[in-house]
Amino acid sequence: MTPINRRRFLAGAGTAAVGTAAASAGLASTASGAANPTPGEIVAGQGLLDRVPFDGRYQAGILTPRQDQITIVALDSLAPSRSALALVLQELTGRMRALATGGPAAQAPLDAPPPDSGTIGPVILPDQLTITVAFGPSLFDARYGLAAQRPPGLIEMPRFTNDEIDPARAGGDLLLQICANHRDTVVHAFREIMRVLDGSFAIRWTLDGFVGENRGPSARSSTRNLFAFRDGTANPDVTDSALMHRLVWVNPGQGPAWAVDGTFQVIRTIRMHVEFWDRVGLEEQQTMIGRVRTTGAPLGGTNEFENPRYDLDPHGRRIPLNAHIRLANPRTNATANRRILRRSYSYHRGIDAAGTLDQGLLFVAFNQDPARQYAVIQKKLSIEPMIDYITPVGGGYYFAPPGTGGPRGWLGESLFAT
């Protein structure tokens, strides 16, 4: 994320327009100062002016630190031909770029339907919006002549032990991951993007997610999932470029040339049976996870980021051998290469047929090779005691192509150039 220069942004977007937006929201536009912030200061304080660069070697929304809000959308292509599909992707990229960059919303004559819904006002503030595109394995079937270009790792998500996958909540030709600091920005972007996709793509399934607020103790502390445990503690360091090229990005020689600098995205909608979980003793909860619920420290420790030192606990007397964190990441040299980059969210989608809360984890992970990484971890987790409290109900394997490379590029360009 690049914090954008507020003065330059306001100049570019038209200060008057932001002022108008603020005024219409009932914000007084008066002299600067803590007591009477200007409209620009108000939106800056909420992160609304923060912008994530859209164009680049890699797509945004992968190494980008998690924004607070997400919507995942899976779509099936209705495009009649390969060239029609490529055209839609070009148009989609243009719309995504405009939304992520921000600026005055497009206008039309008064008697025409407005080209922007206007739900976030006349000036689109970037709000760290990222929209990440990925292709499902089904896009590489016979329809568009892309079969030979399918990255070998892009297969239909295997059925893992304990899976109860609902086909209506899984798969899809195209996946969009829309993230931003605020929910209204995500909802607006989804709606605008569908104007481009309507007629060419049908929505197959969608799911909204959120991140728990950081409630400390430090800015670095991981936030909690809906089982109340801190999640994401042991994620690999996204600022370590060499590590990202070992674990996340596809390098030359690893599959078709067009896929270089892309990555495999794994989505799992994991229902968490929270009422059941809440009726389990804390000690049992902690031994299932392997961490202390309050601090997030590995059992026996005091600080979240402590090394659990499995080498000193070979029989699992401190952290059981089937604890979640131990199975998922044994922290040995041999297992270092199977780590994944997690970017998960919590979801709450109402109630189920039995009137119980339909809450869970919208698991999002990026990895270089699911067969070597995600699938291995998931198979190890098949014996964890936590399986009684969760049910994987949806998701899929997808491939996020490389970034646009620059302001003239489009997502999928390298694939369709083949």
Added chain:
Amino acid sequence: MWLRRAALAALAAAALASGGCGSQASSLSHAEQRYTKALEAADAPPAVGFEQPVPAGFLRAPIAEYRHYAEGVAAGLAPEVQAVQAALARNDRSAAEAAWSVAFAHYLSLGAVYGEFGTLNQSIDGLPGGLPGGVDDPRFTGLHRLEYGLWTGQPLRRLEPVAARLRADVRQLTRVLPTVALPALDYVTRAHEILEDAERDFLSGTSVPWSGQGVLATQASLSATNVVFRTLGPLIGQPLHSNIAGRLAILGQVFSSIRKDHGGSLPTLGGLRPQEREQLDGATAGALQALQSIPVYLNTTPTRPTPKLPG
């Protein structure tokens, strides 16, 4: 109250007879005396739990009683599967569905022993979710394979081998059941887990996807839970005992009233009236809120301090 004390004395005697507290003495061990005393005192509050773990010997008699119950249930399964086979042979789908429902509910009323006989449980009661071939996977067998075939219009002839296999598996179950271990920790946990599973899998409909027999399945789970609670009852002090008994009774009444309003049989999930649905969901959740205290209350192992992480 004298009833509870009498039951306790009987329990203690059973524990001694089975060598539960070491064979050194003809009197109760210190742990058992402490627990007995605390239980008697618990006719008054505190509501939940004792300071000390329950002596494991006290759970021998309840577990033995449950095992006896489960063996009886298992023995009854074979003729019920036979009834399914007979209906299939007559090519009578609705009779086969009715016979299936009886056998399915009866199997679920095994309750607390589920999961203790591993692969046999999978082949009798497994769902196709984790199988690579889904509903077409050859390893998809048993009650749910029959459910799938019966309610999706598959030719009944094709289900006959499935039913034959189920009958063999059920026979095997009666042989295996007397030998399965039922550890104390598992048993007291099942006091709430049977109904937890029912709420998660049956009331939601996810584990009865074709028949919709979630109401029947939940009632079978309640039956098993009632037996577990009855066996553990003498070990549970007041007011917790009354609270649980009351919640279980309310749930039982909900089933009776639904049955009465539907001509003497339980409807499918889809056949519940909205008000019945709310009462059933609510009474199940209420029972679970009460039952959640049993595992900690009847914990047989003292909490062990976690070794410190050297740092």
